[in-house]
Amino acid sequence: xxxxxxxxxxxxxxxxxxxxxxxxxxxxxxxxxxxxxxxxxxxxxxxxxxxxxxxxxxxxxxxxxxxxxxxxxxxxxxxxxxxxxxxxxxxxxxxxxxxxxxxxxxxxxxxxxxxxxxxxxxxxxxxxxxxxxxxxxxxxxxxxxxxxxxxxxxxxxxxxxxxxxxxxxxxxxxxxxxxxxxxxxxxxxxxxxxxxxxxxxxxxxxxxxxxxxxxxxxxxxxxxxxxxxxxxxxxxxxxxxxxxxxxxxxxxxxxxxxxxxxxxxxxxxxxxxxxxxxxxxxxxxxxxxx
Amino acid sequence: xxxxxxxxxxxxxxxxxxxxxxxxxxxxxxxxxxxxxxxxxxxxxxxxxxxxxxxxxxxxxxxxxxxxxxxxxxxxxxxxxxxxxxxxxxxxxxxxxxxxxxxxxxxxxxxxxxxxxxxxxxxxxxxxxxxxxxxxxxxxxxxxxxxxxxxxxxxxxxxxxxxxxxxxxxxxxxxxxxxxxxxxxxxxxxxxxxxxxxxxxxxxxxxxxxxxxxxxxxxxxxxxxxxxxxx
Amino acid sequence: xxxxxxxxxxxxxxxxxxxxxxxxxxxxxxxxxxxxxxxxxxxxxxxxxxxxxxxxxxxxxxxxxxxxxxxxxxxxxxxxxxxxxxxxxxxxxxxxxxxxxxxxxxxxxxxxxxxxxxxxxxxxxxxxxxxxxxxxxxxxxxxxxxxxxxxxxxxxxxxxxxxxxxxxxxxxxxxxxxxxxxxxxxxxxxxxxxxxxxxxxxxxxxxxxxxxxxxxxxxxxxxxxxxxxxxxxxxxxxxxxxxxxxxxxxxxxxxxxxxxxxxxxxxxxxxxxxxxxxxxxxxxxxxxxxxxxxxxxxxxxxxxxxxxxxxxxxxxxxxxxxxxxxxxxxxxxxxxx
Ligand SMILES: Nc1ncnc2c1ncn2[C@@H]1O[C@H](COP(=O)(O)OP(=O)(O)OP(=O)(O)O)[C@@H](O)[C@H]1O
Ligand SMILES: [Mg+2]
Numbered sequence: 001x002x003x004x005x006x007x008x009x010x011x012x013x014x015x016x017x018x019x020x021x022x023x024x025x026x027x028x029x030x031x032x033x034x035x036x037x038x039x040x041x042x043x044x045x046x047x048x049x050x051x052x053x054x055x056x057x058x059x060x061x062x063x064x065x066x067x068x069x070x071x072x073x074x075x076x077x078x079x080x081x082x083x084x085x086x087x088x089x090x091x092x093x094x095x096x097x098x099x100x101x102x103x104x105x106x107x108x109x110x111x112x113x114x115x116x117x118x119x120x121x122x123x124x125x126x127x128x129x130x131x132x133x134x135x136x137x138x139x140x141x142x143x144x145x146x147x148x149x150x151x152x153x154x155x156x157x158x159x160x161x162x163x164x165x166x167x168x169x170x171x172x173x174x175x176x177x178x179x180x181x182x183x184x185x186x187x188x189x190x191x192x193x194x195x196x197x198x199x200x201x202x203x204x205x206x207x208x209x210x211x212x213x214x215x216x217x218x219x220x221x222x223x224x225x226x227x228x229x230x231x232x233x234x235x236x237x238x239x240x241x242x243x244x245x246x247x248x249x250x251x252x253x254x255x256x257x258x259x260x261x262x263x264x265x266x267x268x269x270x271x272x273x274x275x276x277x278x279x280x281x282x283x284x285x286x287x288x289x290x
Numbered sequence: 291x292x293x294x295x296x297x298x299x300x301x302x303x304x305x306x307x308x309x310x311x312x313x314x315x316x317x318x319x320x321x322x323x324x325x326x327x328x329x330x331x332x333x334x335x336x337x338x339x340x341x342x343x344x345x346x347x348x349x350x351x352x353x354x355x356x357x358x359x360x361x362x363x364x365x366x367x368x369x370x371x372x373x374x375x376x377x378x379x380x381x382x383x384x385x386x387x388x389x390x391x392x393x394x395x396x397x398x399x400x401x402x403x404x405x406x407x408x409x410x411x412x413x414x415x416x417x418x419x420x421x422x423x424x425x426x427x428x429x430x431x432x433x434x435x436x437x438x439x440x441x442x443x444x445x446x447x448x449x450x451x452x453x454x455x456x457x458x459x460x461x462x463x464x465x466x467x468x469x470x471x472x473x474x475x476x477x478x479x480x481x482x483x484x485x486x487x488x489x490x491x492x493x494x495x496x497x498x499x500x501x502x503x504x505x506x507x508x509x510x511x512x513x514x515x516x517x518x519x520x521x
Numbered sequence: 522x523x524x525x526x527x528x529x530x531x532x533x534x535x536x537x538x539x540x541x542x543x544x545x546x547x548x549x550x551x552x553x554x555x556x557x558x559x560x561x562x563x564x565x566x567x568x569x570x571x572x573x574x575x576x577x578x579x580x581x582x583x584x585x586x587x588x589x590x591x592x593x594x595x596x597x598x599x600x601x602x603x604x605x606x607x608x609x610x611x612x613x614x615x616x617x618x619x620x621x622x623x624x625x626x627x628x629x630x631x632x633x634x635x636x637x638x639x640x641x642x643x644x645x646x647x648x649x650x651x652x653x654x655x656x657x658x659x660x661x662x663x664x665x666x667x668x669x670x671x672x673x674x675x676x677x678x679x680x681x682x683x684x685x686x687x688x689x690x691x692x693x694x695x696x697x698x699x700x701x702x703x704x705x706x707x708x709x710x711x712x713x714x715x716x717x718x719x720x721x722x723x724x725x726x727x728x729x730x731x732x733x734x735x736x737x738x739x740x741x742x743x744x745x746x747x748x749x750x751x752x753x754x755x756x757x758x759x760x761x762x763x764x765x766x767x768x769x770x771x772x773x774x775x776x777x778x779x780x781x782x783x784x785x786x787x788x789x790x791x792x793x794x795x796x797x798x799x800x801x802x803x804x805x806x807x808x809x810x811x812x813x814x815x816x817x818x819x820x821x822x823x824x825x826x827x828x829x830x831x832x833x834x835x836x837x838x839x840x841x842x843x844x845x846x847x848x849x850x851x852x853x854x855x856x857x858x
């Protein structure tokens with residue numbers, strides 16, 4: 001019994017991370033209609049960026065995140081402005097193929113500059129410290145990640161619902177043509193949207209580097225996890241992604257419990273089951289409105 | 291002249307929709323643009339607002355050729371449109387839809403209060419989603435949204451589409467009070483009488499070309515019918 | 522085969538005489554067939570690699586270029602084809618050259634089984650879904666002793682049963698057969714009424730449906746054919762190296778490679794993948810002293826093509842000189858919506 005409660009708790013904690021990285025992906029789907037294949041690789045890039053910054057200034061990664069975030073924002077903005085906005089005119093598949101190209105280039109560049117060896121971000125004793133409640137040991141790091149995730153969701157929700165920027169973004173998603181008639185440069189909104197997505201990637205990437213070791217090719221799986229969180233949760237729904245992330249986390253944790261090699265498998269399987277049985281996901285936009 | 295269009299050609303990829311359109315509009319006056327389905331009325335308005343880029347000709351607004359300008363720049367120069375089919379933002383409330391009009395950051399003449407005074411029924415629906423309103427109310431929001439961008443020139447594409455005659459009358463009466471403040475207007479309508487009655491002059495467009503022009507006073511129904519339908 | 526296939530309603534396609542391409546191809550095939558008599562083993566190996574990639578690229582192109590289905594999980598079929606070959610010939614002692622086709626069949630079966638789930642995903646989502654499929658199989662293999670787990674399998678014992686002089690050339694002939702087969706299959710598929718329907722689906726699903734084309738069935742058939750060919754090519758590719766492991770075999774880099782090749786060469790044409798494959802091997806052989814930079818270069822070229830020359834190298838050539846070796850009536854693919 002205790003074992004299963006423990007599994008559930010660990011699953012939710014793990015899911016917190018998937019929900020965070022899924023949120024970044026969800027944003028670029030939702031706002032720019034871009035399926036960012038390089039999403040996971042950008043996560044890894046953020047981790048390396050943090051590593052470099054920590055090395056340069058001797059900072060703790062949790063502090064260096066303050067530098068990582070604006071850099072990732074600028075990176076996202078520039079990427080959208082220089083490349084992705086041009087590709088968008090060719091339909092939704094051309095950004096997909098372009099980001100796929102970027103992904104492969106990043107793999108190889110990271111390998112050239114940082115070698116294929118695994119690296120990690122060191123936060124000292126905090127990494128293993130845990131909260132003990134009776135027989136349960138809950139790591140402070142996963143708790144921090146989960147709390148961060150919830151805070152980021154809350155802030156994003158506020159931005160979208162209560163700011164003028166959020167209103168313009170929603171209008172752009174609804175009808176970019178009419179939005180441009182209102183005097184809005186929608187391509188710029190896309191740039192800001194990608195900047196926002198990359199901001200989240202910056203946070204998630206740093207946390208990823210702290211919680212596990214990373215290497216140049218680590219991004220692929222992270223993309224799949226984020227993607228699964230989005231699909232399980234339901235496309236176009238931010239809160240769905242949060243639930244989707246949790247579900248994926250729990251599925252994986254149960255999988256690991258069954259056999260150490262089967263965690264990811266269980267997650268993929270749940271994803272496919274959702275496609276077959278409930279393709280609209282837990283909270284799709286349609287069901288929300290109904 | 292507030293707006294002068296010369297030899298305007300435009301289309302959608304391979305399909306050409308406008309074949310050398312000529313038009314001129316005095317500041318403060320109202321022009322009716324009439325024509326059958328597919329004549330090119332909406333295409334002309336889309337050209338003026340920058341939604342489609344002309345392949346030839348000039349659009350002189352305030353003597354400045356805006357033919358290659360982007361929609362958001364054109365909006366900032368004071369041209370607004372009430373699009374065909376209203377196209378409110380479905381995930382925005384009525385009030386947010388109206389506020390969107392202010393994104394072009396022109397000097398404020400129009401405020402939410404003024405729009406609500408103009409269309410009193412909207413006041414009770416401020417927090418409702420735009421698409422939850424009746425057709426007539428939605429059209430009011432669409433007009434209000436365009437006014438909120440403080441235009442000098444307002445383009446209205448088929449305001450009366452799908453609305454009851456009473457509602458249409460209402461909206462046109464409201465527009466009349468607005469034009470008294472000096473706003474210039476181009477109205478596109480299928481209903482010839484409605485359009486001509488509301489304007490100083492009219493243009494008839496067929497297959498992407500202007501085939502007849504005139505003023506309200508000298509409008510000849512037979513000539514118009516001929517121009518409208520072709521032989 | 523009629524020169525102008527007609528379909529009811531307003532669809533009619535003028536297709537030029539289909540002669541030049543097939544004749545060139547037939548001549549090339551005859552030359553290639555006798556090539557092992559004088560080519561070195563090293564050259565044959567390289568040729569095998571080229572042909573395997575060629576088949577994969579054609580199969581991806583068939584799927585994406587002609588139906589709009591973009592897959593980035595072709596490594597699933599490559600891996601299953603390869604493992605299909607390794608496992609059957611190691612377990613049953615079946616001739617590995619024959620087992621290539623079993624590998625292809627295995628991939629086709631997986632395609633059939635996974636289609637109901639994958640087809641629920643549209644456009645880009647389909648792309649990632651195929652990748653997840655590949656991951657599923659990679660994990661199964663990693664956890665199965667019989668499949669060599671993480672350390673992989675080797676064909677060394679099996680290959681000893683084959684006379685030395687046929688070890689590489691056998692693979693070569695199978696590869697050559699499959700390459701020619703693939704090109705003819707794709708070519709005639711697309712010139713047939715079926716091909717017409719396929720293109721209609723790609724260009725406009727609604728209008729395809731309105732002329733009575735069963736969209737789902739067409740997508741399904743193309744998907745399975747593509748899976749089969751990719752499975753065969755995967756089998757050839759690893760028969761050529763004799764060694765297999767789940768990391769390399771199920772790597773997404775496979776999909777990247779063949780997509781780059783198709784985009785650079787020209788999506789939606791039969792000639793495009795040819796040019797793209799040659800371009801890739803040219804780049805790889807000339808930049809081989811600089812580590813992985815040739816992949817980076819390839820990726821950059823592909824992105825630039827995507828942005829500025831969406832019809833690829835062959836598109837440029839064919840427009841400039843107005844030539845079309847394999848006229849299928851297929852045109853640009855990157856349409857909106
Ligand atoms: N998005 C589009 N793509 C291609 N062709 C279009 C598009 N929109 C309009 N057209 C074509 O351009 C021509 C003019 O259309 P337009 O919409 O300007 O007509 P209209 O006068 O506004 O008609 P209606 O009264 O029906 O609104 C038509 O032949 C139409 O088929
Ligand atoms: Mg119209």
